[in-house]
Amino acid sequence: MRLFVILFFASLLIGCGSVDHREKTGEVRLGFSLDTVMIDGGEQLVFPYLAASRSFFTDNNRFLFNFNDFDHSVEKIDLEKLEFAGKYPFEKEGPNGTGEYVDYMVHLDSGKLLIQTSNQAGIFDWEGNKLGEFDPLLEGTSLTNADKKAFQPFKAVGDQVYGLIVDNAANTSEVGYFNRSRDEFSTIPLAEEFRHGDFNLEHREGNSRRRYAPGFIMQAYGENKLVVGSPVSSSLFIFDPESGQLEKKEYNLTLTANEKKGVYRLATEDEADFQRAYVELYEEVSFGPLIWDVENERFFRFYYEYSYPDELPPGGFPRPVSTAVYLMVLDNELNLLHETSASQLDYVPYFSFVKDGKIWIFENIDDEMGFVRMSISDLPNRKS
Numbered sequence: 001m002r003l004f005v006i007l008f009f010a011s012l013l014i015g016c017g018s019v020d021h022r023e024k025t026g027e028v029r030l031g032f033s034l035d036t037v038m039i040d041g042g043e044q045l046v047f048p049y050l051a052a053s054r055s056f057f058t059d060n061n062r063f064l065f066n067f068n069d070f071d072h073s074v075e076k077i078d079l080e081k082l083e084f085a086g087k088y089p090f091e092k093e094g095p096n097g098t099g100e101y102v103d104y105m106v107h108l109d110s111g112k113l114l115i116q117t118s119n120q121a122g123i124f125d126w127e128g129n130k131l132g133e134f135d136p137l138l139e140g141t142s143l144t145n146a147d148k149k150a151f152q153p154f155k156a157v158g159d160q161v162y163g164l165i166v167d168n169a170a171n172t173s174e175v176g177y178f179n180r181s182r183d184e185f186s187t188i189p190l191a192e193e194f195r196h197g198d199f200n201l202e203h204r205e206g207n208s209r210r211r212y213a214p215g216f217i218m219q220a221y222g223e224n225k226l227v228v229g230s231p232v233s234s235s236l237f238i239f240d241p242e243s244g245q246l247e248k249k250e251y252n253l254t255l256t257a258n259e260k261k262g263v264y265r266l267a268t269e270d271e272a273d274f275q276r277a278y279v280e281l282y283e284e285v286s287f288g289p290l291i292w293d294v295e296n297e298r299f300f301r302f303y304y305e306y307s308y309p310d311e312l313p314p315g316g317f318p319r320p321v322s323t324a325v326y327l328m329v330l331d332n333e334l335n336l337l338h339e340t341s342a343s344q345l346d347y348v349p350y351f352s353f354v355k356d357g358k359i360w361i362f363e364n365i366d367d368e369m370g371f372v373r374m375s376i377s378d379l380p381n382r383k384s
Helices: 271-283
Strands: 013-015 022-024 031-038 055-057 063-068 073-078 083-089 104-107 113-116 121-124 130-134 137-139 149-157 160-167 172-179 184-188 199-205 208-212 217-221 225-230 233-240 245-252 264-268 286-293 298-307 322-331 336-341 352-355 358-365 368-377
Touching: 031 358, 055 104, 063 104, 104 149, 113 149, 149 172, 149 217, 199 271, 208 271, 217 286, 225 286, 233 286, 264 271, 271 298, 286 352, 298 352
Parallel strands: 013 245, 022 245, 199 264
Antiparallel strands: 031 368, 055 063, 063 073, 073 083, 104 113, 113 121, 121 130, 137 149, 149 160, 160 172, 172 184, 199 208, 217 225, 225 233, 233 245, 286 298, 298 322, 322 336, 352 358, 358 368
16 A cells, blocks of 8 residues: 545545444454664764654655754664664755744655745755745735644645645644645645534633644545544544545444544633643543554554543643553554554554554654554464
8 A cells, every 4th residue: 555645625525325334343452562672873863853744754664754953954764774874954044945943844756855844835855955835824924823824734646735724813724735736725624524613722821822623634545545534533534536535434432432522612811721621622532643554454543541630730731640542453444453452551652653563653762762662462464
């Protein structure tokens, strides 16, 4: 299965009919073992932070490319040898400048790189030359970042770049795409399907704001399809650009609820009210991104529930005191095969991928790049 993303805007149809797409299995007890590996930088200080928005892999997950803020470069990490393998420097300013702080980096089909900051986006070669650019700001160019409507890229296919269209003023987002040849943006409205309007929190204090609004998870599927999910639901939508249809996959989970049930719409200046709503929202189940196992043609998806103290300290977002982590295993048609507790983890894996049949979870260990590798027994591999 290639990593390939397609989105389409016209003639969206939700495939319902009389077919029941709700999958149900019972809990299974899978065995887990964990080990930790570190990346050897040699004499090079490897950037010890990873974000999905600024990193990507080669098709076989042999090499990881990650943007390094320390020296404004793209690092190449060899995941077979577990060592630093090279660096590609970029300029911040001037005719080949990327901008001061890089928020997004996307590998284009042409082999070039899309590098984007909060207010500019450029197409670059690996030697750091800027080959083209576009404006990611849809509205509010002269406004503060909090009021801008902007495009956040995820994946490129041909002339299209796909991602999120985020309206910061309204605290909402939709799946969207940018056509580079036509220099135009389009959206695919899926927020309503996931009830995103029911999960919108904002706390104002003077000129500062703390906010929560759910985004989307996106995963390439097959040769030309896209899977879209949300952190508030186990459901997934499979988009077929040739037919213009959306097929909804639903699941009957036995370990948690299938989705968040509450309604959390709040704009307040009362910090305690904001914190209570935030805690209630996250004490309900939340869902992570899909993780594709290319070698065994299956998906994994972590989901989790937080627990919070009875007394919340003032200031900021409340911190959980414990985390219950679970794992879904799905086949390559997104049918639920297994669900199990992942009690060996007491935190949410926010950057994960699969290599050699193991789930690799990024860890910053004493300011060095490391990975916890989760091996799963009682789960057959295609090689076995």
